[in-house]
Amino acid sequence: MISRFFSYSSIFGYALILGILSCGDKKPKEQHPAKDYIKKIDGFNDSIPQEIVQRGEVLIAYSDCYSCHAKDKRSKGPAFEDIAARYPVNKAYIRLLAARVIQGGSGAWGHPVMTPHPDLSPKEAELMVSYILSLKKGSKLDKF
Numbered sequence: 001m002i003s004r005f006f007s008y009s010s011i012f013g014y015a016l017i018l019g020i021l022s023c024g025d026k027k028p029k030e031q032h033p034a035k036d037y038i039k040k041i042d043g044f045n046d047s048i049p050q051e052i053v054q055r056g057e058v059l060i061a062y063s064d065c066y067s068c069h070a071k072d073k074r075s076k077g078p079a080f081e082d083i084a085a086r087y088p089v090n091k092a093y094i095r096l097l098a099a100r101v102i103q104g105g106s107g108a109w110g111h112p113v114m115t116p117h118p119d120l121s122p123k124e125a126e127l128m129v130s131y132i133l134s135l136k137k138g139s140k141l142d143k144f
Contacts, residue, residue, distance in 0.1 A: 043088030048134050056131030059124055068114070071135070078109045084136040094133065098125035 060066070068076040087093045100108075102125050104116030117125070 038082050038086050040086055041088060041093075043090060043093065045089040045136070046091070048089060048130050052127060052130045053134045054131075056127035056129070056134075059128050060131060063117075063120075063128070065128070068112070077112045077114060080132045081135045084133050087133060089133045089136055094126050094129050095122075097129040097132075098122055101125045101128065 069078065069080055071080050073079050074082065083097075087097065099122075100114070102117055102120050102122065104114050106113040120128075
């Protein structure tokens with residue numbers, strides 16, 4: 001019985017010593033660069049009239065947008081501020097993004113799928129997108 005105790009304690013002691021000695025041998029894990037969540041698109045930025053921004057904000061408030069998006073943090077879909085950071089503020093991108101809102105789609109932000117919103121008119125979708133793009137840091141809100 002005593003010899004069994006000493007053999008178990010010896011094994012435990014050796015394991016403890018080996019564990020302590022091997023702690024210094026570990027190399028820190030390599031840090032992989034984070035993937036760019038917001039792949040910015042180059043282009044010129046127009047300004048957006050305050051009235052259009054306000055109308056778009058109201059339309060979003062009465063829609064289902066906030067079930068998948070938040071203003072300042074990623075949820076099921078990208079944050080509105082991240083969308084604004086990616087896309088230039090101009091009529092071409094407002095039309096493109098409005099069409100995506102109406103038709104739905106996936107792939108631009110990874111795996112999330114945006115459901116189609118066929119009940120929105122192109123004008124309503126453009127107003128909503130205008131509000132989202134107005135959240136771009138340093139955007140101008142006067143004339144379009």
